[in-house]
Amino acid sequence: MKLALTINGDEHTIDILTPAPACRFQLGDSPERSAQVETPEPGVYSVLMDGRSYDAYVEETPNGLVVSLQGYHFEIAARDPRRWSRKPAGSGGEGVRTIASPMPGKVVRVLVAAGDAVEAGQGIAVVEAMKMQNEIKAPRAGKVLSLPAREGATVAAGEVLATIG
C-alpha cells in the first residue's frame, strides 16, 4: 500500500508492507523498517520502533493532517501516487499567482480593485489579528484577476485574498 506524502512541504513516499500492529514499512528508498503500533486513544498512535517509544498525535484539518510528536508538528497531506499528479496543490495555472493570508484574521482593508495593475511589493490587503496589522503584498507585478478578499471578512490561514496574472 503506497502513499505519497507531503511532509512540511517536502515530498516523500511511504509503503505500508504489513499493517499494524506488527507493522513493516518503507520510507522512500530507505531500508525497510518494523514498528509495533497501537492506538490507545482515538487519533493517538503509540509506536515502538528500534526499542524506542513514540506517541504521535494525529489531527485532521481542512488542509490535511497535522501530526504532533515530541513537540514537533508535521503538516502532512497524503495521496495515491499512481493516480494524482505530483504538482503541488494550489500553484494555479501558468503565470497566475495566488496571494493567500499568512495568518487567520480579519480583512480590515482591501487596497486594490479587480482589474488593477499592481507592482511587485504593492499592498493588496491588510489582515489584522491580535492587535497586529499585516499588509499582504503582491509577490510580483501583474493584473488583479480575482479578488475574493472582502473588508470586514474573517479569513483562515492560507485563504486566498487575490490572484494576479
Place this chain on the structure above:
Amino acid sequence: MFRKVLIANRGEIAVRVMRTLREMGIGSVAVFSDADRTSRHVRMADEAEHIGPSPSAESYLRTDRILDAARKHGVDAIHPGYGFLSENAEFAAACEDAGLVFIGPSAESIRMMGSKTAARRTAMAAGAPVVPGIDHAITFEEAREFGRIHGYPVLLKAVAGGGGKGMRAVEREPDLESAFRNAASEALRAFGSDEIYVERLILKARHIEIQILGDRHGNLVHLGERECSLQRRHQKVMEECPSPLVQQHPEMRHEMGQAALRAARAAGYYNAGTVEFLVDQERRFYFLEMNTRLQVEHPITELATGLDLVRLQVEIAAGAPLPFTQEQVAWRGSAIECRIYAEDPYSNFLPFPGKITRLTRPLGPGIRIDGCIYGGWVVPMEYDPLLAKLAVWAGSREAAIERLLRALSEYDVSGIRTNIGFFRQILEDAEFRAGRLHTAFIDEFFERHAPPQPPGDLTAVAALAAALHTLARNGDRLVEGEPRPAAGSQWLQAGRSEFLR
C-alpha cells in the same frame, strides 16, 4: 480584609489573580466581552458580568461599565491585572471615588511614573542614571540636533508609549525624517498622541528589571531582578531570575535594587511595581521606565523568593504592613519563564488565533503554568496572543534549562501555531546557555539558525502515523490488522477530496 474583588482584566492574569483570591477566601468577580463568554476566567470566577462588545475600547477599557459591574456585584476592591486600565491614573482615581479600593499604587504615583518622560524626570530627580536623551516631546529638528550632538544610533520613542509601538531605531541621519514621521503616526494610532522623544540607542543592551513592593506605611523593599533581554518586536518572550549577568556580578542586585527604590520612593510608591533598566556592555545601568502594576513575568520572582505577589498586593491594598524586611528576602535556585504565544515564530511571529483542538500540558517537578486555555477553546483574534506562561524552577540555571526543555517536549497545543518549538531551539543555543543575552538576541538568532529540523526518526514515525491514520480513516482495514488488497480501494477517492484543495 476584602470579601469580594472584581478583576478588571481577562486571560491568564485574571485566572492568576482568582487563584490567590480563592486561597485567601475572597470571592472573585470576572468581567467579560462578547468574545470571552466561554473564556477560562469567566468559567472560573464565582460571579461574572458582561461588559460589552469584543473590541477592548468597548469593554475592558470602559471604566464606566467596569464600575457599574463592581457596584452591581458589591465588591470591595478592583484588581486591574496588567495592560488595559492597569496603568490608567484616571481609572485608579475613579475606583477610589466610587468607594472601591484600587489594588495598586495611588493615582498620583501612576501619573508620576505613567508617561515615559515623566518617569525619566522623576528618576533623574531621585538620582537614578538614565540613558542620554530629551525628556519631552520634540520636533524632527530637535531630534536631528540630538543626533548631531550624541551620535547615532538613536531611538525614537512615543511619549505615551509601551509595547514597542511608536518606537524606531535610527542608524544614520538620512533615515531620521521618515522614521520620525512613521513613529509619530504609529503612536497616534496606538495611543491617540503623536508626541515623540529621543534617546541614545544602547547596542547589545540587556533588559534587567527590579521588582519592588511597598506598603501604605512607608516600607519599601525590592525583590531582586528579572532578566528580560529576550524580546521580539520589543516585547518580552522569555525571562529569568536571577539574571545570568547578576549571577556573575552579585553586587549589581543591590546597586540596581537601591536605584529602583530611590525612584519608587520619589513617586511615593506603594503596592507592587517594576523598575526597568537597560544595562550596557560595561555593566552600567540606566533607568528605562517604571511599570506601576503587576508584571506579566512575576511568577519567576515568586518561584525564586517563595512569595505570592498577588496575595501581598491584596494585603497591602487592605492596609496591612509588609510582613517582612529587606534583610528577610532570600533568593533560591533559578527560575525561567517562557511566554507561550499563539504565533508562528518562523513566519515573522505572525499571530495565529484559532481553535485549540488538543491540549496536553507538562506536569511533574518544578513546573508552573499560568494559563487560560483549554482544548476546544477558540483563541479570540481580538486580544493579545499570550496563551500561557510556562515557568520552571530548579536549583541552578543549567538544571532549569534542562527542566524547561523537558517541559516543552511534553507541551502540546494543537490546532493553532505556537512558539513552543522555537523556545526549545533557543534553549539549545550555545550563546543562550552561556548567558550572553541582549535585546537583539532573537534577531541575531535567526541569522545563526534555520528553523529546527526534527530528527529523521521522528519524520519516519510521523509519516507512519499519518499513513496508518489515512488508511484507517478511509475504511481500509489495515490498522485493525486485516490487510486488504490495495487495488481500487475507495479510500483513495475519499483521501483525494479530503486532502487536496
